Amino acid sequence: MAAIDDLTEGRGSEPLGEMAAESPAMPEVVFDVEELSVYYGEFQAIQDASLKVHENEITAFIGPSGCGKTTLLRCFNRMNDLIETARVTGSLRYHGVDLYDSKVDAVEVRRRIGMVFQKPNPFPKSIRANVAYGPRVAGLAKKGPVMDDIVENSLRKAALWDEVKDRLDDNALGLSGGQQQRLCIARAIATDPDVLLMDEPCSALDPIATTRIEELMHGLKDDYSIVVVTHNMQQAARVSDRTAFFSVDVNPDSDNRTGILVEYDSTQQIFSNPSDERTENYVTGRFG
Amino acid sequence: METPDSVRGSLSLAALAGSPRRVRKERLISRVMFCAALVSVVVSALIIYALFSEAWIFMRDVDWSSTWGELGWFPRRGIYDMPTLLVASLWTTLIAMIVAAPLGMGAAIYLSEYARPTHRAILKPILEILAGIPSVVLGFFALLWLAPNVVAHIGGEGGRGSMLTAGIGVGILTVPLVASISEDAMAAVPKSLREASAGLGARNAVTTVRVVLPAAVSGLVASLIVAVSRALGETMVVFMAGGAADAAIRTYSPYDGSLTMPSAMASLASGTDQVVGEGLTFQSLFFVGLVLFLLTLGLNLVGDRFVNRVREQY
Structure with missing residues (x-):
């Protein structure tokens, strides 16, 4: 199990993900979420979610708007910390370490858990500088051959290398939307993370670019554990191993809308034989 | 209907x-x-x-030889040494920028990148109040407080005004200007870029230096240009705290008193005898004004172009 020291000051010597692989039957648990609730001020965004995310799998979060799936995703790399009023209760363990322990430094967490956002958000810098940003900030490498290798490998993994290898010093904003999103994936994996969080990574892309990203996710699964939030049920069915279905609970008194985790199972089970009626209604298109 | x-x-x-x-x-x-x-x-x-x-x-x-290479600025005697005014303007503006650039940018960075909403709600109005203080009040403040309490400790004389005193006063006056334009420029940087940086494990300071400031750079430059233009044109603080009345000997030391372009104009247009003197004294005022006008116009045009570049980018 990972020691808490690895997540506090300074980067640990080895990635946490490699410490597992004891039980061959069930993949190692990366995130163990127990009764997690998130509040924004008085408003409760998600209530008592419990699930386990497994290593080298793609876990999809699906559900209607406002069901808290993005909120939960942003707990995994402590991104909700950036919101002043956000408050988290319950337990969220990452390789056994409580991510919300007061000693845990969110910055260390984010170096191990990369994130890809809804809209491609490359920095208005060169393609090379975008990929090099994370490693440079983490002190993994400076300019030179080491960094060049990181940049090339990251872009290759993100299936972007062949398209940009001749113009690494061009501004990243000159790329197409799909290319920008793959650049953001390359940027996220350049810090050699353990997990990739993807928040509706294809919602701003056309179908062809979406297909490319989905293919890419299949390939990345061998190296990373991926959690993906998606509005697109077909996408969840196509790419994920496990699926969590979230729904919205409307409090009749206060009209507050709180997200709840309805069902979590293998993707096949969720789409072919869901145990909860609400899940069935959603995946068959009767609501949402 | x-x-x-x-x-x-x-x-x-x-x-x-x-x-x-x-x-x-x-x-x-x-x-x-x-x-x-x-x-x-x-x-x-x-x-x-x-x-x-x-x-x-x-x-x-005018006899153009009287505008260059004379003893100083003595408009009532027909001696219009422009370098006297230019040097004084340069010094006060430079000192003002040394004060205003770090304070203004620092305040902007704090407000935009660090301040909790509650702190921001207090600090921002205070900055706006500072921007609204009449410059004559700041002139008194420079003369009566800055001179004995600050300038006297950094090599100047506490008892009277000087270009240094005036420069610091003008600097304080332009802090809100720098802060507000810089903050606007930083606020225009999309939140998604900050999130991208934070998501890659960057601390707030790194995000500010490597992402926000480079993306906002044209706005930051614009804020400095606008502030320089304001400092060049500032009259009352320099007139009161600049350490010279209606004439000045050319000096290159900021510890001395002197007249900047606008304070020379103000001093010439004030007093009981109004503008009385040699034939062209009255017109010299307009000549200095023209030089000042062209300088600040040029700076404002350059500043506007930078501001527009910010607008185009995002």
Whole structure:
């Protein structure tokens, strides 16, 4: 199990993900979420979610708007910390370490858990500088051959290398939307993370670019554990191993809308034989 | 009122023509507003005309050798040494920027990148109040507080004004200007870029230095240019705390008193004897004004271009 020291000051010597692989039957648990609730001020965004995310799998979060799936995703790399009023209760363990322990430094967490956002958000810098940003900030490498290798490998993994290898010093904003999103994936994996969080990574892309990203996710699964939030049920069915279905609970008194985790199972089970009626209604298109 | 049925039945031109009274009213309002806008254009043109016509008399009649290489600025005796004013303007502006750039940018970075909303809600109005303080009040503050408490400790004399005292005073005056324009520029940087940086494990300071400031750089430069322009044109603080009354000997030391371009103009136009002196004394005022006008106009044009570049980017 990972020691808490690895997540506090300074980067640990080895990635946490490699410490597992004891039980061959069930993949190692990366995130163990127990009764997690998130509040924004008085408003409760998600209530008592419990699930386990497994290593080298793609876990999809699906559900209607406002069901808290993005909120939960942003707990995994402590991104909700950036919101002043956000408050988290319950337990969220990452390789056994409580991510919300007061000693845990969110910055260390984010170096191990990369994130890809809804809209491609490359920095208005060169393609090379975008990929090099994370490693440079983490002190993994400076300019030179080491960094060049990181940049090339990251872009290759993100299936972007062949398209940009001749113009690494061009501004990243000159790329197409799909290319920008793959650049953001390359940027996220350049810090050699353990997990990739993807928040509706294809919602701003056309179908062809979406297909490319989905293919890419299949390939990345061998190296990373991926959690993906998606509005697109077909996408969840196509790419994920496990699926969590979230729904919205409307409090009749206060009209507050709180997200709840309805069902979590293998993707096949969720789409072919869901145990909860609400899940069935959603995946068959009767609501949402 | 026509019923919906009849509208659907047969559409006539009259039905779409609108009320003639309202159309007339709208036209009238448009004209009144146009006149209001026109007045400011006309006044600007008049100012430029007055400036140029008097300055032209000076430039035509003056003995140009009296404007360069003289002892100092003694307009009432026909000695118009421009370098005296230029050096003083340069010094006060430079000192003002040394004060305003770090304080203004620092305040902007704090407000935009660090401050909790509660702190921001307190600090921002205070900065705005500072921006609204009349410069004559700041002139007193510079003379009575800055001179003995600050300038006296960094090599100057506490008992009287100097370019250093005036420069610090002008610097304080321009802090809110730098802070507000810089903060606007930083606020224009999309939140998604900050999230991208944070998501890659960057601390707040790294995000600020590597992502926000580079993305906002044209706005930051613009804030400095606008502040320089404001400092060059600032009159009252320099007039009061600059350590010279109506004439000045050319000096290169910021510890001495001197006259900047605007304070020379102000001193010439004040006092009981108004502008009395050699033949061209009155016109010299306009000549200095013209030089100042052209300088600040140039700076503002450059500053505007930078500001527009910020707007185009995001």
